[in-house]
Amino acid sequence: MEAGARPGAVLFACSLNSVRSPMAAGIARSLFPGKIYVRSAGVRRGSVDPFAVKVMEEVGIDIRQHRPHTFEDLEDMxxxxxxxxAPEAHHRALELTRYYAVDVEYWPTADPSATAGSxxxxxxxxxxxxxxxxxxxxERLGWEAAQTT
Incomplete structure (x- = not known):
């Protein structure tokens, strides 16, 4: 992919595909409807996190129908x-894409499900x-530029 070009297909990946990657996929779909093919996956299959659903609903994005997937569930890469x-998702993605012409980027993102408190x-x-x-x-997918096209 050329530097600065918007990707046509994006995969977001984390550990369980229950919080971070479904949130990212929901955000990307909302910002680029019909412009980018978006999927999410995890190293392992978790279950949909109700706190993730709640905070996404606050911004008008519905991820209630999300069904967690693993990398192995994807038809292709x-x-x-x-x-x-997440680090383990990064290692798995590098392993699975080593024979593909695909950019793999690591965005370190804390797992909010590990948060304690009220x-x-x-x-x-x-x-x-x-x-x-x-x-x-x-920033990465060029949302501002997409608003003018």
């Missing part, structure tokens, strides 16, 4: 860009991840 959000403290951690992912996705 024909993505232009794989964004990994409900509000936990939600604040999830909101922080959501907002950081939104910013990174807009």
């Amino acid at each position: 024909n993505f232009d860009l794989v964004v990994t959000l 409900r509000e403290q936990i939600l604040a951690a999830y909101r922080g991840v959501r907002d950081n992912l939104t910013r990174r996705i807009k």
